[in-house]
Amino acid sequence: MTQPIYLVGARGCGKTTVGVALAQALGFNFVDTDHYLLTTTEMSVADIVAQEGWDGFRRRESGALQSVTAPDTVIATGGGMVLAESNRQFMREHGVVIYLRAPAQILASRLEAFPEEGQRPTLTGRPITDEIVEVLAAREALYNQAAHHVVDATRSPEDIVAAVLAALHTAHAS
Numbered sequence: 354m355t356q357p358i359y360l361v362g363a364r365g366c367g368k369t370t371v372g373v374a375l376a377q378a379l380g381f382n383f384v385d386t387d388h389y390l391l392t393t394t395e396m397s398v399a400d401i402v403a404q405e406g407w408d409g410f411r412r413r414e415s416g417a418l419q420s421v422t423a424p425d426t427v428i429a430t431g432g433g434m435v436l437a438e439s440n441r442q443f444m445r446e447h448g449v450v451i452y453l454r455a456p457a458q459i460l461a462s463r464l465e466a467f468p469e470e471g472q473r474p475t476l477t478g479r480p481i482t483d484e485i486v487e488v489l490a491a492r493e494a495l496y497n498q499a500a501h502h503v504v505d506a507t508r509s510p511e512d513i514v515a516a517v518l519a520a521l522h523t524a525h526a527s
């Protein structure tokens with residue numbers, strides 16, 4: 354049995370995309386907290402926020418984090434999972450936390466190509482690029498605090514998986 358791997362980072366950094374490939378490479382299960390909430394509540398993020406506000410979504414997301422935590426699992430978290438200190442502590446205590454780091458321009462170009470508005474309702478009411486700059490400025494320190502390893506997420510998903518595997522391997526070897 355091996356402890357779970359949590360992927361953290363901003364919207365569009367590739368937590369879901371890389372998580373699926375990483376789980377396959379490791380022979381682990383894959384879960385995504387956004388997808389878990391979608392299937393268990395039968396509501397999109399936008400629906401939950403419309404009914405319960407962002408506070409309600411954040412409470413549900415913290416519950417989802419605890420529910421999906423299991424051995425031999427790669428867990429793609431929502432972009433705001435690190436906002437709660439209790440979530441950051443929980444992830445660090447229960448597994449290995451990887452921050453997939455990318456600059457705002459790259460995140461914006463990915464999100465403009467695939468907005469998925471139901472799962473990514475606006476956080477600030479501002480245009481995508483402005484919103485990402487603002488959100489990254491507010492969260493960068495939190496992603497770094499949560500992470501055991503920071504990986505450059507500007508490359509191809511295959512290269513990112515290789516970098517995560519190298520980070521995990523190095524950590525075990527030392």
Ligand SMILES: Nc1ncnc2c1ncn2[C@@H]1O[C@H](COP(=O)(O)OP(=O)(O)OP(=O)(O)O)[C@@H](O)[C@H]1O
Nearest residue numbers: 363364365366367368369370432463467508509510
């Ligand atoms: N390394 C990459 N290179 C190019 N495009 C990528 C890469 N990783 C993800 N993408 C694309 O960017 C978009 C967002 O990726 P993904 O959904 O995996 O991000 P996320 O971190 O899970 O976002 P969220 O926090 O909103 O769940 C997708 O359309 C995906 O195909």
Ligand SMILES: O=C(O)C1=C[C@@H](O)[C@@H](O)[C@H](O)C1
Nearest residue numbers: 364398431432433472473474
């Ligand atoms: O960055 C965020 O705050 C979010 C990211 C998505 O993964 C979803 O969890 C939701 O849209 C909120």
Ligand SMILES: [Mg+2]
Nearest residue numbers: 368369387429
């Ligand atoms: Mg995702």
